[in-house]
Amino acid sequence: xxxxxxxxxxxxxxxxxxxxxxxxxxxxxxxxxxxxxxxxxxxxxxxxxxxxxxxxxxxxxxxxxxxxxxxxxxxxxxxxxxxxxxxxxxxxxxxxxxxxxxxxxxxxxxxxxxxxxxxxxxxxxxxxxxxxxxxxxxxxxxxxxxxxxxxxxxxxxxxxxxxxxxxxxxxxxxxxxxxxxxxxxxxxxxxxxxxxxxxxxxxxxxxxxxxxxxxxxxxxxxxxxxxxxxxxxxxxxxxxxxxxxxxxxxxxxxxxxxxxxxxxxxxxxxxxxxxxxxxxxxxxxxxxxxxxxxxxxxxxxxxxxxxxxxxxxx
Amino acid sequence: xxxxxxxxxxxxxxxxxxxxxxxxxxxxxxxxxxxxxxxxxxxxxxxxxxxxxxxxxxxxxxxxxxxxxxxxxxxxxxxxxxxxxxxxxxxxxxxxxxxxxxxxxxxxxxxxxxxxxxxxxxxxxxxxxxxxxxxxxxxxxxxxxxxxxxxxxxxxxxxxxxxxxxxxxxxxxxxxxxxxxxxxxxxxxxxxxxxxxxxxxxxxxxxxxxxxxxxxxxxxxxxxxxxxxxxxxxxxxxxxxxxxxxxxxxxxxxxxxxxxxxxxxxxxxxxxxxxxxxxxx
Ligand SMILES: Cc1ncc(C[n+]2csc(CCOP(=O)(O)OP(=O)(O)O)c2C)c(N)n1
Numbered sequence: 028x029x030x031x032x033x034x035x036x037x038x039x040x041x042x043x044x045x046x047x048x049x050x051x052x053x054x055x056x057x058x059x060x061x062x063x064x065x066x067x068x069x070x071x072x073x074x075x076x077x078x079x080x081x082x083x084x085x086x087x088x089x090x091x092x093x094x095x096x097x098x099x100x101x102x103x104x105x106x107x108x109x110x111x112x113x114x115x116x117x118x119x120x121x122x123x124x125x126x127x128x129x130x131x132x133x134x135x136x137x138x139x140x141x142x143x144x145x146x147x148x149x150x151x152x153x154x155x156x157x158x159x160x161x162x163x164x165x166x167x168x169x170x171x172x173x174x175x176x177x178x179x180x181x182x183x184x185x186x187x188x189x190x191x192x193x194x195x196x197x198x199x200x201x202x203x204x205x206x207x208x209x210x211x212x213x214x215x216x217x218x219x220x221x222x223x224x225x226x227x228x229x230x231x232x233x234x235x236x237x238x239x240x241x242x243x244x245x246x247x248x249x250x251x252x253x254x255x256x257x258x259x260x261x262x263x264x265x266x267x268x269x270x271x272x273x274x275x276x277x278x279x280x281x282x283x284x285x286x287x288x289x290x291x292x293x294x295x296x297x298x299x300x301x302x303x304x305x306x307x308x309x310x311x312x313x314x315x316x317x318x319x320x321x322x323x324x325x326x327x328x329x330x331x332x333x334x335x336x337x338x339x340x341x
Numbered sequence: 342x343x344x345x346x347x348x349x350x351x352x353x354x355x356x357x358x359x360x361x362x363x364x365x366x367x368x369x370x371x372x373x374x375x376x377x378x379x380x381x382x383x384x385x386x387x388x389x390x391x392x393x394x395x396x397x398x399x400x401x402x403x404x405x406x407x408x409x410x411x412x413x414x415x416x417x418x419x420x421x422x423x424x425x426x427x428x429x430x431x432x433x434x435x436x437x438x439x440x441x442x443x444x445x446x447x448x449x450x451x452x453x454x455x456x457x458x459x460x461x462x463x464x465x466x467x468x469x470x471x472x473x474x475x476x477x478x479x480x481x482x483x484x485x486x487x488x489x490x491x492x493x494x495x496x497x498x499x500x501x502x503x504x505x506x507x508x509x510x511x512x513x514x515x516x517x518x519x520x521x522x523x524x525x526x527x528x529x530x531x532x533x534x535x536x537x538x539x540x541x542x543x544x545x546x547x548x549x550x551x552x553x554x555x556x557x558x559x560x561x562x563x564x565x566x567x568x569x570x571x572x573x574x575x576x577x578x579x580x581x582x583x584x585x586x587x588x589x590x591x592x593x594x595x596x597x598x599x600x601x602x603x604x605x606x607x608x609x610x611x612x613x614x615x616x617x618x619x620x621x622x
Contacts, residue, residue: 058494060528062602073532080497080538081464081526112463141373141439143447145414145462311373311448312441320441 029196032169034226035133038190039064041176042101043071049180051097055079055086057104063133065103087113087130091120094127099180105139106132106189110151121185122160129179132189135165136225136276137304137321140192143311149304152224153281155187156254162207163253165189165225165275168198171251174205182207191226191276193314198229208252210260216246219332220268222261224250224283227276227302230318233325234274238332245332256286262295270335271299274328279303298338300331348391350561356426357387361590361617363422363435369610371439374447375602377587377594379419381523381558382490385583386423388564389488398428401455407485408474410459412467413492413521414448415602421445421454429456465498467491468518472508475516475578486572490519493538494526502549508578509550517571518551518580521558523587527601546580558583590617 046052046068058081060066069076079086083104090100102109109117109132121128134140137147155163164179164186166172172190179186186207198213213228214235223231228249235245248264250257265271271291273284284301291297304321318324348356360383368374390396394407411420418438425432430444437443444453448462459470471489478485491501508516520542530536539545543553552574556563564583571579587601588594591613594603605613 056528058497058527058529062527066528069532078528078530081494082497082499084499108463141371141447142415143439143462144450145448145460310441311439311443311446313373313439316441 031194031196033192033194034166034169034172034190035062035064035192037169037172038131038133038176039067041173042068045176045180046072046075049099051099052101052180053077053093053098054101054103055090057081057083057086057108059104059133063103063105063131083108083113084116087116087128088120090128091116091126094121099127099129101129101131103131103133105146106135106148106151107146109187110148110154114154118158122158125160125184127183127185129186129188132187134192135189136191137309137317138192138276138314141311141313144308147309149278149309150281151187151189152253152275152277152283153285156281156286160185161254162186163189164207164251165253166251167226167228167249168195170197170199170203171205174203175251178205178207189225195226195229198232205251208255208257210248210250210252210257212247212260212264213249214245214247216244216268218244218268218270219336220246220248220264220271221274221328221332222248222250222264222271222283222287223274224253225276227274227323230323230325231274231328234328234332237325237329243332243336250283253283253286256290258290258294261287261290265291265295265297269297270332270339271297272302272328272331272335273299274302274323276323277303279305298335300335302328302331353387353391353561356391357383358617360387360419360422360426362614363425363432364418365591365605365610365613365617367418367422367435367438369605370436372604373439374418374604375415376605377523377525377597377600378413378416378492378521380589380591380594381585381587382416382419382521383589384559384561385490385519385521385564386419388561388568390423390427392565393568394488395485398456401429405483405485408458408471408487410461410467410471410487410489411449412461412489413464413495414461414467417447417449418445420449420457424454424456464492464495465500468501468504468508471516471518472504472511472513475508475513476511478515486515486517488517488519490521492526493520493522493524493542494529496520496539496542505546505549505551512576513578514575516578517568518578520580520582521585522582523585525587525596525598525601528598543582550577552577552579553582554579555582556584558585559589592616
């Protein structure tokens with residue numbers, strides 16, 4: 028079996044690594060350290076860890092102040108709270124002045140450990156994609172999380188990092204080099220293009236295997252950076268097959284599916300389908316029944332691909 | 342209420358025991374949910390639903406019912422267990438907690454569960470909704486009362502204090518907040534020594550213009566007296582600061598932040614049930 032890693036564990040480890048290398052790196056936490064794994068930084072460097080209480084709006088304001096005097100704050104809470112509870116604070120004192128704050132959306136998407144619709148985050152990508160000055164990153168696996176965090180520290184400006192909770196296979200090899208704004212081709216193909224973001228790209232790869240079993244050759248593009256978007260890579264991937272399925276553990280409105288539809292609509296119109304939450308909130312349950320009910324499995328991605336292929340052939 | 346079937350204190354104690362057993366079993370079965378926060382709130386919830394609230398389990402949407410909001414929504418399983426024991430739905434349904442398509446969601450959902458008056462789960466929001474209900478009662482000329490339970494960690498949210506200000510500004514004597522003061526949050530401040538989620542809440546709420554009552558939140562006599570006293574207060578909202586123990590009733594979880602959202606394994610379930618079933622004295 029492939030090696031598995033939890034994005035949140037890699038996040039905690041990398042935070043310790045970054046703080047050890049760079050004295051400007053600090054972390055602010057909204058009383059979720061044992062979930063988001065910022066407790067690793069608390070144990071390694073208690074003086075660089077600030078528990079801000081269950082008070083997200085204040086926390087983001089504090090981070091802005093820290094960034095303005097030269098620190099690099101990582102602000103950590105669940106994606107639902109980062110993208111909604113503290114949104115005006117992020118907008119006014121972080122995004123508008125372009126301050127160097129890194130904000131984390133832990134437990135993103137619908138796989139949040141059964142906490143249900145209040146804690147699932149299905150619109151954070153839409154929110155941050157629409158917000159000027161904010162870079163948005165959704166890694167596929169632990170390897171990419173670590174690289175993205177290093178890139179975030181090198182980059183001067185607000186960055187949103189969307190993470191997941193549970194262990195998943197490692198996809199990216201040792202030679203992989205994450206770059207902000209660059210999409211990566213994970214598989215060449217000629218019949219249909221599957222474009223994924225975050226962990227959902229893994230289900231695109233699984234879908235490509237399902238399709239291959241039926242003699243269909245799928246091109247798989249991973250888009251870890253939702254903004255700035257790699258328009259060229261998306262257009263090339265669409266041109267390679269002429270049909271596109273997007274997939275994300277997020278609403279189809281305004282996230283990856285929305286972004287790709289906007290780009291292709293203007294630059295290279297092709298028939299497409301979007302896999303994601305269809306304008307609905309989620310609910311409490313374990314991962315497998317959630318993926319099934321909300322249509323996010325590899326099988327759903329493959330079925331959408333087949334529908335497009337059938338339409339083309341008629 | 343002059344129903345001869347009103348439960349006395351010994352019965353309330355037995356109901357609380359059943360509710361704790363329901364909670365522990367449901368969490369174990371669901372392999373999810375929160376542990377410490379539901380258990381600290383049991384006596385308060387049982388006193389509300391079996392003695393204080395003017396409600397009708399057969400008509401959960403009755404317009405003139407008293408309202409209750411569990412603002413610390415992560416303790417939902419405690420509310421569900423009390424509602425089930427009170428007859429809103431079968432106790433067996435608690436075993437669907439956190440499962441797909443269940444009415445027993447991880448956090449309270451007013452559109453799913455009979456008896457739930459307001460959705461919650463993102464901390465800090467319930468007291469504001471309670472103000473809305475209390476103002477609504479005033480505008481509509483209704484006499485129902487509104488009760489809101491908040492957590493001590495939750496009280497770090499600014500919105501709690503925005504609400505505290507508005508409730509006293511509007512002199513909402515038909516609004517009662519209950520602070521489940523169990524002294525532990527999810528992780529909190531553990532270094533160099535543990536700190537309380539909130540210090541001197543009695544002073545803070547008094548400064549915001551609230552009538553403050555401080556009690557032992559596991560003592561039914563004290564809880565019922567506090568509810569009676571709150572009804573006598575005119576011109577200000579009341580907060581009952583209930584000193585409780587997080588994880589109450591399960592000795593190995595009591596007072597431990599590590600049990601905030603831990604799921605008991607089979608062995609821990611057996612130990613917990615043995616303690617809960619055993620009768621004191
Ligand atoms: C706005 C918001 N931030 C963070 C959380 C995650 N969370 C759930 S419970 C909890 C701790 C709550 O502590 P407290 O209010 O003291 O509750 P209790 O100890 O009674 O369980 C946290 C941080 C949340 N649900 N909502």
